[in-house]
Amino acid sequence: MDTLGQSSLLVAVISFALGFSILARNVRNKLFIAYSVLCILVSGWALTFFLEKIWGSGLFYRFHLFCNIWLGPAALVFIRLLLRIRDDTLSRRLLDINVITAVPLSAALALGLESYPWLLQLMYYAPIFIAVQILELMWIDRRLKQGIKVLPKLPTVGLSRRSLIYLGGLLVLAFSSMDHAPWMGIVVPSLGNLALTAYLFFISKAISQQRLLNFEALFSKFLVLLAVALTLTAVYSLLVAWIQNSPGLFFLNSFIASFLILMLLEPLRALVGYFTKRLLTQKHRWLDQVLNEAQLKLAGILDPSSLFQAILLTVEQTLRPQRAALFILRSDGTKYRRVRAVGQEPLIEPGSLPPVKELLANHQLLNHCERLKRRGELPILLDQVIESEIDRTASANQREQLNGLLKGLKALGCNLIVPLFDAGKLLGFVTIYAPAPPEPWGNNWGLLQVVYPYFERAAETLRNMEVYVRQREKERLATIGEMAAGLAHEIRNPLGAIKGAAQFLDPSIDRPESRFLKVIIEEADRLNRVVSQFLDYSKPQTVELTPVDLSVLTKKTVELLRPSLRENILLELNEPSQQVTVMASPEQIRQVLLNLIQNSAKALGDRLKGYIRVTIDIEGEGKNREALVSVEDNGCGIKRENLDKIFIPFFTTSPSGTGLGLPISQKIVENHRGRIDVVSEEGRFTRFMISLPVVSAGTANVTEGRL
Structure with a gap:
């Protein structure tokens, strides 16, 4: 033939x-x-x-x-x-x-x-x-x-x-x-x-x-394979083709040829690839240089803030967008929060909403990226590709899903999403608005094939940094625990002597120095509370969980606090129609609720018509059901720049606060396998939300929580 x-x-x-x-x-x-x-x-x-x-x-x-x-x-x-x-x-x-x-x-x-x-x-x-x-x-x-x-x-x-x-x-x-x-x-x-x-x-x-x-890279790869195949064919032919009727010589030369092929394969592929790349992809040289320098910088970054800045700087250098933002997965794994942005914010048209700054972890945009990753495709979302898919799909259901992706991109104020995957886990993503690729790429986004490995390396750096930060946090808490034990001994003993001496002088007697004795006793008590809170935060907590009716526990806590509030503060409780049972330590959950409601009362200040609304609800289905307890007030609110700091120990904006109430509350909730979130707008409202897993009320005896 x-x-x-x-x-x-x-x-x-x-x-x-x-x-x-x-x-x-x-x-x-x-x-x-x-x-x-x-x-x-x-x-x-x-x-x-x-x-x-x-x-x-x-x-x-x-x-x-x-x-x-x-x-x-x-x-x-x-x-x-x-x-x-x-x-x-x-x-x-x-x-x-x-x-x-x-x-x-x-x-x-x-x-x-x-x-x-x-x-x-x-x-x-x-x-x-x-x-x-x-x-x-x-x-x-x-x-x-x-x-x-x-x-x-x-x-x-x-x-x-x-x-x-x-x-x-x-x-x-x-x-x-x-x-x-x-x-x-x-x-x-x-x-x-x-x-x-x-x-x-x-x-x-x-x-x-x-x-x-990436047409040039694809053509370059094809030429590399062709050149390597031709070279190896020539080697094999020279050593084997001339043998006629000698089986032993045929076997020997076949072995030598195969050995040479295995030895020459990688060096030959690298050599041909180098010359082919220099010949066909001239515009890659500058891009490769920028990406190599950016990856070298990743190795020397030790804190998240510097990493976020480095990622967006590389985006600006390579893709030259009008704006870009970086979203990182929160520690509770439920949402991605925008941590940094560059460029000008988009103009908000009348009747439209500003770009979202938080995205649920199970959002369809991110699910689509994960599907692309599992299929071995480039897990990048580009509006032009989605529009092409909409135009070509024969399924109405798929067209609806793709339209949902376009709406999601629009809600984020971008036309391109580059995910940060490490070991199959989505740690974050970059939203980019760039109407066209930078020169000299014309209207082809093939450079994303070249740029994406940098984002994989950045995700690896982020994961390693999270491990490092967690280890450093453990070491820090261990150090704080040792300090707290020493402080408890060194401070509480003299505090007890000071308070005892002041009480011995009996400040209740009407004399000039009684006023100062009362100040001494009050400040000694306040300092003792600070030391106690410090110890509570630093020491490992053992939680004994029992089935608790969250509605009853919350109701009793509200009734306990209502008499102590000012008359102009309305404390409301919205209970669900069904029983809400969670596995919890009643005393610790009560401590969290007390802290949040008391903080709301302080935030109301001298407001003439203030309210504190406590709401209990259930979300989700089956094993994903969660009990939600929200504490909302119409007080002074929290400044935007302080929202990420309120759970940091000792951070406070109150002259009389210790900065440990919210960190302790967060630690208690997380020990209950839950999470605590906050939404606030300065001058209007603040809403804290506690989420706890729901259990079946019939699995064990339910504790109502004693006060």
Whole structure:
């Protein structure tokens, strides 16, 4: 069998595999379906030619001609979907004429009329409509580059150098048809099959990665593989091909050749890759230099603030966005919070909301990134890619989901999301608003393939930093515990003596110094409370959890505090209609509620109409059910810059506060496998929310909580 038949088998196998792999990505994508149909036709076209070469019965050749006739309509439909051609009259007419021509040719083939030379020539050159379509697209692109606006602009997807793709298509058609045109004087049929295989591979990458395709890097990788394959083939041929009838020598030389191939594989790949990259990807040099320097800086960063700044600085240098923001997963794993932003905030139109600054961990945007990561694809969300998917999907449900992704991007004020994955876990993400890629990338976002490894390294640095910070926090708490034990001994003993001496002098007697004795006793008591709170925060807490009716416990705590509040403060309690049972330590949960309600009373100050609203509710279903207790007031609120500091020990804005109440409350809640959140607007309100896992009330005896 000649090389034409053997290469046909290669085309059949590879085109079928490419079509199946693309269709497996999304069976509801019209573009993927069109590409798969085209690949199956090409596979049938090549396979029947190969089988005809073996048996020569004529039947397989008729099937070969049938596939050849319908290659044109299949390719035209694929091109229209690829380039999203909607209103181009010539393109629509070409498809109509091609289908009208293919039907009678197929009928003639079924009737055995291919024996007529002129009909056979029509069947041979039926794919000529593909060449006409490509030439029209090249002409449109040329007119568009000249600034003529009367022509319809074809919204391309994923291909910045369309002229190279068009030229490649023409060359593949020319080479593939040479075996039917011996009168041309140049017959290179097997080269056409190889070119068709490579071309289908490039197109599969283009439609799967779309605007994220890095054409230069893909072409460079292809050249590396080709050069390495040719070199290793030459080595093997030189050592083995000349052996004739000596099995021992054949085995020895095969072993030597295989050993040399394994030794030379990696160095040769690196060497060819280096020269190919320098030859084809000139614009990568500056980008590679920036990314290498940025990754070196990551190794020397020890605190989160510097890491956040470094990530956004790299984003500005490489992608040059109008604005960008970094979101990091909170310690409780429930939300991603914006920790830093650069650039100008978007203009807020009347009736629209400002960009969100917190995102739930199970948001559909992040779930989509995780799905892309699991499939081995680039886990980056780009609005242009999503819009293309919407235009091509055949599923109404999938179109609705994709529209939800676009709305999510809009709510974040961005058009691009780059996630920070480490070991499969999403630690954070960067939102970017950049209407177009930076120069010299044109309208192709292929540079994201080059930039993304930096974000993986940044995620690894962030994870290592979290481990380091947690270890440092443990060491800090251990040191605080040792200090607290010493302070308890060194401070409480003299405090007791001071207070005892002041009480011995009896401040209740009416004399001039009694006022100062009362001050001494009060300050001694206050200092003793500070020491006690300090000890409570620093020492490990053992929590004995029992089933507790949270509604009863909260109600009794509210009733206990209501008489001590000023008359102008309204303390409300909104109870649920059902019993809310949690596993908790009643005394510790009561301590948290007391602290939050007393803080609200202080925040109300001298407000004439103040309220403190305590609400109990249940959210979620099944095992994810949570009890929510919120304490809200209409007091002075918390300044935005202080929201991230209120749970830091000893941070306080109150002259009489110790800065330990909220940290202790947070520690108690976290020991109960819960979390505490705060929402506040300065001058309007503050709302603290406690979330605790709900358990079934019938599993054990429920404690109501004694006061």
